[in-house]
Amino acid sequence: MLVRKQQIAPQRPSSSELNAFAGHAVFCSEFKYRRGTEIFGEAEPIQYLYQVKSGAVRSYKLLADGRRQIMAFHLPGDIFGVENGAVHRFTAEAIVETIVHLTGRQNVVEQERGSATATNNVLRLVTGSLQHAETHMLLLGRKTALEKVAAFLIEMDVRLTAAGVMSLPMNRRDIADYLGLTLETVSRALSQLRDRDILSFIGQSQRQIVLRDRARLTDFDQ
Amino acid sequence: MLVRKQQIAPQRPSSSELNAFAGHAVFCSEFKYRRGTEIFGEAEPIQYLYQVKSGAVRSYKLLADGRRQIMAFHLPGDIFGVENGAVHRFTAEAIVETIVHLTGRQNVVEQERGSATATNNVLRLVTGSLQHAETHMLLLGRKTALEKVAAFLIEMDVRLTAAGVMSLPMNRRDIADYLGLTLETVSRALSQLRDRDILSFIGQSQRQIVLRDRARLTDFDQ
DNA sequence: CGATCTTTTGAAAGAGGTCAATTGAAGTGG
DNA sequence: CCACTTCAATTGACCTCTTTCAAAAGATCG
Secondary structure: OHOOOOEEEOOOOOOOHHHHOOOOOOOEEEEOOOOOOEEEOOEEEOOEEEEEEEEOOEEEEOOOOOOOOEEEOOOOEEEEOOOOOOOOOOOEEEEEOOEEEEHHHHHHHHHHOOOHHHHHHHHHHHHHHHHHHHHHHHHHHEEEEEEEHHHHHHHHHHHHHHHEEEEEEOHHHHHHHOOOOOOHHHHHHHHHHHHHOEEOOOOOOOOEEEOOOHHHHHOOOO | HHHHHHHHOOOOOOHHHHHHHHHOOOOOOOEOOOOOOOEOOOOOOEEEEEEEOOOOEEEEEOOOEEEEEEEEEEEEOEEOOOOOOEEOOOEEEEEEOEEEEEEEEEHHHHHHHHHHHHHHHHHHHHHHHHHHHHHHHHHHHHOOOHHHHHHHHHHHHHHEEEOOEOOOOHHHHHHHHHHHOHHHHHHHHHHHHHHHHOEEEEEOOOOOEOOOOOHHHHHOOO
């Protein structure tokens, strides 16, 4: 597993939000993952706790025949890989070149035993994931394609929009696998929103989006 | 809210698994809810922690136009209503006449502050919910109708089958809203499984099911 | 025992999926 | 640095799975 990892600053403990999370300084390295590379796999033993420094991560589950459901996108600032058991329940991959801060699981486990504050931090993270999962179940089970795409844009708008432009790190297939659709349906929904002047693409890339009418976009998201 | 509640043994602290959860005896009452009545509503302040003694509970979220997504069914032994924030994120209703044990939230909060064991118990419950939610997202986003119904039957088989018979407390609409389908599609899938001799209904009720071929049922669930 | 709720089943419609072709962007190696 | 290959996205045409609408039979409840 470490073979895939490209260590940047292995010896120097670096300051990060992970330290704040732990309540005290812990050994904390920076790793860089190339686009498309696996950070950890489903059923692999848990060794680290991760925080996205730059880039983007997708975590997903697969069915036997390859159908994929992306549970969440992890963007700069997000902490992921927090689990209570011994093994990961899903796979995490870098969507683009991604730098993460990581801390050994030992530190987290020790904190769980010792500090009540640290345990509460773990609890807060897991609760946050659960809340997101519940919202997403409602989307997956009961929303139409257009409502799903609108909800996705609103979610990403908060996280990714800088200077009025939303730069999506993921491709249409990733979005589709997040929303329980096909990439063609996602593309058609985006085109429809563009034709109605609710959004527009800028430059040559189809991943740079400007939201022109957030109010009407919200109307689509039930 | 208390108006709806029919208290059974208000004065007598009763022994239950909730006490084991708390690590020591706490005030613990038994309440009975008639079928269809609300136990708590979305956005209501959290006051209690619940454990199903008998019966069944559905917890769900609604869209503005009434579309419903059931997040989970809570069956005898299940603890529910555990949340980290101040208000509930969904509604819980008794599916049939249901008896629950409940303990005041104060106890839980105090335990969170004090005992690390109690906090770990809360963490274990929340982690369990998250794990279930992740599995369910894969089902909602990526499985076909037949696969969804097969997965539902396998899930309920473990929980509900006694003496070879699975007695479902919920109707077809509940199942549909759990699986992101319509009740007609659920009915058709069950008929299909019956026609293929994978299950059969017993008696006059359509909620008493005998699984005749679990191996082939598992084949349908990817 | 009548009224209401639940479930099944059929027929028709529709939302989203599949297949395919085209265009455009982005890496890659000579 | 540019041609070449590969990857990404759009769009059209068609198809199919699930939904919608409707009717009828069956179960349950007061």
